Amino acid sequence: MRILVIEDDELTAQALTTILTAHHYAVEVAKDGKSGLALLDSFEYDLLILDVGLPDLNGIEVCRQVRSAAPTPDKPHTPQLPILLLTAYQSPHDRALGLDAGADDYVVKPFDEEELVARIRALLRRASSTGAPMLEWGDLELNPSSCEVSYGSTPLILTPKEYGLLELFLRNSRRVFSCGNILEHLWAYDAPGEEAVRTHIKGLRQKLKAVGAPADFIETVYGIGYRLKPLSNAALLTSTIPTSVEQEVRSKLGAVWTSYKERINEQIAIIERVACESDWTLQASATRQAHTLAGALGTFGFTEGSQIARNIEQILAGCPLKPRALTQLQELLATLRRVIDVPASSSAPICPEVTPAIANLATVQLPSILVISQDRDFLDALESEFLLWNYQCTIATTAKAVIKICQNDAPSLVLLDLDCFDSIATSMALLTSLQQCCSTIPTIVLTSHNELTERLEVSRHGGRLLLQKTTPIPQVLEAVSQVLQRALPTPSKILVVDDDIALLDALTVLLSPWGLKVYTLNDPHRFWETLETVSPDVLVLDLEFPDFKGIELCQVVRNDLHWHHLPVVILTAHSESETISQVFAAGADDFVSKPIVGAELVARILNRLERVRLVRQILDTDPLTGVMNRQKSTQELEAFLRSSDRSHQSVAIAVIDVDHLRSVNAQYGHAAGDAVLRQFGHLLQQSFCSEDIVARWGGEEFVIGMYGVTREDGVQRLMQVLERLNQQALTTENGEIVHVSFSAGVAQYPEDGKDLKTLYRTADLALRQAKRLREETHSQHTISSILPAESDVVLKS
Incomplete structure (x- = not known):
């Protein structure tokens, strides 16, 4: 856990650092x-310890600024950061000033x-998802007081970083942490690279496995980070994890409601001051609170409560309030209190019925890798790394098993060890079979040799990427990751802007199970910078904010050249035809009425x-x-070229011309x-795998x-396309058979050019x-490439 101490007294700061470091906190x-506010803007912390008597900007003002700050996509929890005040003042008034400024607790010096x-x-503990002094997850127990860890009855001996890592996961048991998040929580200024995080995760997993914990006790979430593996129903003591998505969402919504119920009560208390104490200075604020409640309560299942809040909002809109209205207001508030004290029992559906195409759009599958090898040492090393990447791994040792697996449950990628079989011919035959039965599945080939002839054979038989068998296993997995990132879909991003934090958390729970990456913002003043940072696929806007309207934000989006196409959905508590007309007139694509179903x-x-x-x-495809x-x-x-720079892989660029097309146009x-x-375009799509670019x-x-x-491999692949073209005839719309050929030129990055423009010119020169x-x-057709020495390599057929 990472703690920021803002203290001007060097001796006190050193004492705090020594104490906290001894308890495994990063300080x-x-x-x-x-300086403290600048650090808070740049990094994420788990706790702030703040001296009151600071020079220039005192601790009370720092506390106010932290609490008034809006969350950002990379630091969404800063406004809720736990704050502990250090004060030399012992009077109740001074302590009250600190607590009113937003501090959670205080300690009097000398402490x-x-x-x-x-x-x-x-x-x-209060800030985390667990309130228990002892942190538990299944059979694992961590005692923060004594810093002792055990699994079952077996103690675990951990390094300070391993202990901090495990405590971080246990205190945030439902959260997924990226490597960057972990670095920010567990290291101070001298943070190492992300590889250090993977090393500590690996060491921690091995120690957990040694005492009987599952190998994937710490689970990898592909493309995101790490989390504790969800417990099975039998492992939970007080509650069960629902098996269906809908039950799980309802359970999480209940947890969000529990965490915000105190805040809801505070909102109702503001309205009660107007109704019971006739505090007219709060009437505008009370109206706003009623409006917020009308939108939020129904989302949590309190449909009746939402309607009551809407009635309260209508009454408060009148000015001045008559005695009869005050009486009615008091009665409604009493009813509202009773309604929210009873657990919600909404039968409204949470998961919609959608078409398979739309459901697949929102779902991101975890990748499965088929490994073909008989090398036990290689497989053992690979298996341990697979745990870090959370790939679903299947191992096959025979050609027959490989084809059966691909036909029954096609993998995302095939990793083939050429030394798996007795002869290279057998391996090449298997590559050919893979190409025939599942040509869209990318294949990475590992070989102990580095001859050009073998590379050409691999290319001819459908291999997509060739690596040396001596390549370190982490680099092999990096290559697998890069290939998969080009072949697999990425989650869609949703930006939701609403000033009601409880509603934002509820919407996150509702949308996340559909594979959507949800970003939330409760301060509309930071809308534009957040929009450009997140770059969402869909924007969800509340209709009303304290200072301006969501319609105005929608118009700003529509007036911008870059964002005018962005889909906008408006959330509104008003369903009158006039309001809906205004929503669509402003350029919104759709609206959803509050309370949100x-x-x-x-x-x-x-x-x-x-x-x-x-x-x-339509925009990206040639019609x-x-x-x-x-x-x-x-x-x-x-993007290929940038990725090549990072992974030191070559990229082949080919320019193809269909020969004599003018003659075809003239004759037919x-x-x-x-x-x-x-x-011909369809033939090219069939001939190249999904991660290749065909345009x-x-x-x-x-x-x-x-x-x-490489350049030579690229030429060989195009020769294969020529062979396929010779084996099939193209036909006109009238059924007339047309025989066509093509010529091509190939260039290689970075040898033939450092940018796309130069590579294209080189390939075009080879084409000519x-x-x-x-x-x-x-x-009939030729393919040419130009070597750095300006000599020609030309293949004819």
Whole structure:
């Protein structure tokens, strides 16, 4: 756990650092309030210890600024950061000032070490998902007081960082932590790289496994980070984890309601001061609180409470309030108190009925890897690394088993050890079989040799990436990750803007099970910077904020050249036709009435995402051939080059021209030429795997991007396409058979160019050479590449 101490007295700061470090906390010290606020803006902490008597900016003012700050996507919990005040003042008034400014607790100087540490533990416990002094997860127990850890009855001996890592997970048992999050929580200024986190995770898993814990006790969430593996129903003592998504969502909503019930009561208390004490200065605030309650209560299942709050809002809107209205207001408040004290029992559906296409759009599957090898040492090393990456791994040792697995449950990626079989011919035959039965599955090949002939054989038989068998296992998994990132879908991002924090947490619970990445913002003044930081796929806006309206934010989005296409969904507690007309007039795509019904909101957002997918498909795809267009492929190719720099892999860029297309147009008509291009584009899509880039750049010109492929391998792959083209005839719309050929040029990154423009020119130059050679030799089709020494490598068929 990471603690920031803001203390100007060097001796006190050193004493605090010594005490807290001894209890396995990571400590950073700031000497004044301004420096402390700067650190809070830059890093995430679990607790703030704050001296009151600071120079320039005193501790009370620092506390106020922390509490008034809006959450950001990378530091969403800063406004709720637990704050412990250190004060030399002992009067009740001085302590009250600190607590009113937002502090959670205080300790009077000179402090007692035991009391200080106990209060810190209490604050961290209150802020975490567990309130128990002893942290438990199944058979694992961690005692923060004695820093002792045991699994069952067996004690665990951990390093300080392993202890801190385990405590972090136990205090936030439902949260997923990225490597960056863990670094911020457990290290101070001298934080190491993310590899250090993986090393500590690996060591901790091994120690847990040694005392009987499951190997995946600490679970990897693909593409996100790490968390404690959810307990089975039998392992829970006080409650059960629901098996269905709907039950789980209801359970989480209940937990959110419990955490915010005190705040709800405070909102009702403000309204009661107007109704019972006739405090008219609070009437505007009370109206706002009633409006917020009307939207939030129904979301948590209190449908009647939501209606009562709406009636209260209507009464408070009148000015001045007559005695009869005050009486009615008091009666409604008493009823509202009774309603929210009874557990919610909403039967409204949470999970919508959606089409399979839309459901698949929101679901991100964990990748499965098929490993083909008989090397036991290699498999053991690979298995331990797979735990860090959370890949579903299947091992096959025979060709027959491989084909059966691919046909029954196709993996996301195949990892083939060429030494698995007695002869290279057997391995090549298996590669060919994989290409025939599941050509879209990328295959990474590991080999003990480094000859060009073997590389060419792998390329000819469908291998997509070739690595040396001596490559360290972590680098092999990095290569697997990069290939999968290009082949698998990424979660859609939703930005929800509402000033009701309880409602934001509820919406996060409702939307997250659908594979959506939810970002929330409760301060509309930070809307624009958050929008540009998050870059969401769908924007959800509340209709009303204290200073301006959601409609105005919607209009700002529609008036911006970059964001005008962004889908906007408005949340509104008003369903009058006039309000709805204003919503659509402002440019919103849809609206959802408060109180929010989970199923309706999810369905509307998923429908918006489906529309986004269709629009992007239209914008990114060449309408004639169905492959990528020039604009989209340029973005993807640039990404290839950046990834190549990080992983030191080559990239092959091919430029292809369909030969004699003008003759086809002249003889059969342009409709026939279009049919030829359409079928040729389909052939290219079939011939290259999903992570390769296939694009039409105009006319009869196509561009191919192949990651992890050399110039020679690229030429061989195009030769395979030529062979397939020779084996099938293209037909016009009238059924007439047309025989076509193509010429191509290939360039390699970074040898033939450091940027896409240069690579294209090099490949285009090779293409022109290939065309000249075809004319000179009367060959049907040629493929050419230019080596750095400017000598030609030309293959003819």
